Every structure is written in C-alpha cells, then in structure tokens.
C-alpha cells in the first residue's frame with residue numbers, strides 16, 4: 481500500500497529499533513534525508529550543466545544504532561518487505577530490485593574511498609515515496625552514508641558525501657546519472673533555491689527576490705513505477721555523449737568522455753549542423769535547458785514568478801519533444817498540471833520515465849488544484865490513478881542527523 485505521509489514519529493521509530501534488535505532506546509539515533517524537486521535543469525546534471533533544486537518536507541528516515549561487537553549491517557524497512565543482513569567484510573553484489581542494494585552500495589562506496597568501517601549498524605527505515613521523481617534512491621543512499629559515518633565516528637564533508645552517493649548510483653547500481661540528487665538532498669535550505677554547478681561541484685543557496693509570489697509545491701504521481709536503471713535513462717546519457725564527442729571534434733578539439741558541458745554555446749551554435757537524429761535532439765534539449773536554468777535563476781532572484789513558471793513548463797515541453805523521456809501517463813499529468821488554475825509552472829519532477837510531475841502553485845488555489853488534478857488524472861488513466869497520490873508540500877532543509 482502506498483503511503484504519502486511519513487509513517488510514525490520519532491518515538492515510534494526508536495521503539496521499532498528497540499523491539500526488532502533489542503537495542504537500548506538511548507543508543508538509537510535518527511537520520512532524516514528529504515526528497516527533492518528540481519524546478520529547472522532536467523537531464524543536464526550528467527552533462528555537467530548547472531541545475532536547480534529544493535529539498536521538500538517529506539523524507540526518508542533511518543533509525544539506527546551502532547553495533548561495535550558485530551561487523552554486520554542488519555536492517556528492516558517499514559515500507560519494503562524482507563530483511564537485509566550482510567557482513568562489512570563481504571558485501572554482496574547488487575541484486576536487481578532489492579532495497580538492500582542501497583546499504584550495500586553505501587558500505588562499498590565508503591570502503592572504496594578508503595574509509596575504515598569497524599562498526600556495523602542495525603536500523604529500521606521508513607519513507608513511502610519510492611516510485612521515482614523525488615529521488616528516493618539518493619535520499620536513502622545519503623541516509624545510510626550518514627548513519628555509517630556517525631556509527632564509525634567519521635566526519636565527511638558534504639562534497640565528499642555527494643561523490644560517495646554518486647558512487648553508489650553510478651558504481652553499485654549502474655545508473656549513469658549526475659550529482660543533482662545527492663547535492664539537492666545534502667545542500668538545500670528551506671525557502672531557498674539550491675543552484676548546483678555540476679562541473680565545478682560548487683553550489684549556492686539563493687534567496688528569492690522579495691517580489692516572488694508565495695507558492696506551494698504540488699506533487700502528482702503517475703502510478704508508473706520502475707527502477708530508473710531499467711528505463712532509457714542510460715541510453716539518453718549515451719546519446720548526449722555522442723553529441724558531445726561530435727561537437728568536440730567539429731570544434732577541432734580532441735577528448736574522450738566528452739559531455740555537452742564541455743562544449744561552449746558558441747561552439748554549439750557554430751557546429752550544431754553536424755548532429756543528426758537523437759544526438760541532435762538531445763543536444764538541443766541540453767543547451768536549451770542550460771539557458772532556461774540561467775534565466776530561471778535570474779527570475780527567482782528578481783522575484784518574477786510568471787517567468788519562472790513559464791520556464792518550468794518550457795522545460796517540460798523540451799523534455800517531451802527533444803529529450804523524449806516522457807512516458808505517456810506522465811505527459812498526460814504534465815498537460816493536466818499546466819492547464820490547472822493557480823499553477824505557475826509544471827514539469828516532470830525527475831527523469832520523466834516514471835514517477836511524478838511537480839508544479840509550483842499559488843497557495844490559495846492549491847487545495848482546489850489537487851482535487852482537480854486527481855479528478856482529471858482519474859479520467860485520463862483510471863488504471864493508474866488509484867495508486868497515484870497527489871499532494872502539497874513545501875521546501876525544507878537538507879539531510880541531517882536528528883537529535884532524539
């Protein structure tokens with residue numbers, strides 16, 4: 481059963497660890513790792529562009545306790561079936577579709593980066609929005625990283641945690657994504673826009689211009705659930721790299737592992753004609769999206785809500801027509817959202833192959849907007865709408881260890 485609300489409160493989370501693993505409640509600690517939205521910057525993180533993000537006030541939780549006498553990781557989940565149990569010294573390989581991939585990937589990433597994990601953990605997780613689009617993968621990956629670090633007395637900078645989470649996703653899970661998700665989850669601050677330069681790995685949290693109209697974040701799930709690694713996500717990344725390699729050669733430069741972020745706008749303008757087929761459309765999306773991010777950050781800074789919303793909706797359009805990542809039910813949702821009263825702008829929240837769409841909506845129209853989106857999506861996709869929550873949320877701070 482799909483849950484929208486986080487399950488239980490702090491005391492229940494601590495009690496769950498106590499009951500399951502017979503741990504003194506005083507030893508239990510908590511990590512809260514929020515989900516994220518990306519108002520602008522679709523599919524340009526892996527091309528080393530600049531992206532925008534906010535953490536939201538829905539999160540993955542991990543209640544855990546260190547187990548110094550036992551070099552194992554033992555976990556249960558209140559959202560997923562089955563237990564996870566493995567030794568720090570013999571971390572098993574990935575198993576498709578298994579939630580244990582995230583803690584195993586976190587341990588492997590920490591060990592590969594030279595961190596000496598002497599101490600395992602026991603823990604119980606919860607968080608019910610794993611269908612995609614809000615970056616549940618990075619949220620839970622970051623939660624395990626922070627818990628393992630706390631249990632082992634390791635102090636790791638946010639930048640390193642971004643790289644470690646990327647190692648879980650790129651290395652252990654096999655998804656060729658960029659740093660948008662862990663950066664958003666680790667760096668965001670309530671009411672600010674997190675602007676992440678994926679090439680230099682620098683970021684800025686930007687306050688909105690005073691003229692920006694108040695907004696709420698509307699999340700609309702499609703009911704489509706699928707691991708991102710089994711979609712066309714990696715194929716699209718490859719098509720972007722084909723475009724980058726061709727543009728680099730046309731510009732008289734040589735290089736391997738080219739990304740579109742290595743090509744200047746002038747080089748693209750001069751040589752876009754060498755591209756054909758999918759690489760041509762992917763490059764058109766990426767360069768268009770880089771410009772929308774620049775314009776969108778400027779609109780946020782000066783408080784131009786209408787322009788910010790217009791750019792989000794334009795980003796959604798380009799994702800559908802140039803990046804061609806929109807699954808039909810998500811395109812239906814996008815069309816419903818952008819034509820709903822009170823919506824400033826809407827787009828796919830994550831990759832667009834499954835999961836959810838996001839909209840910024842005027843607070844006084846928000847409740848009616850949710851009802852209207854539910855009604856219209858139920859008409860458009862009755863087979864999916866029953867398990868496709870639509871809800872409102874707000875921006876929030878990034879991941880942290882929470883005091884009991």
Ligand code: GLA
Pocket residue numbers: 518521522523524525526613615657658659660661830831832
């Ligand atoms: C997924 C990936 C991110 C990013 C988005 C699309 O959420 O995990 O790295 O590429 O898709 O912008």
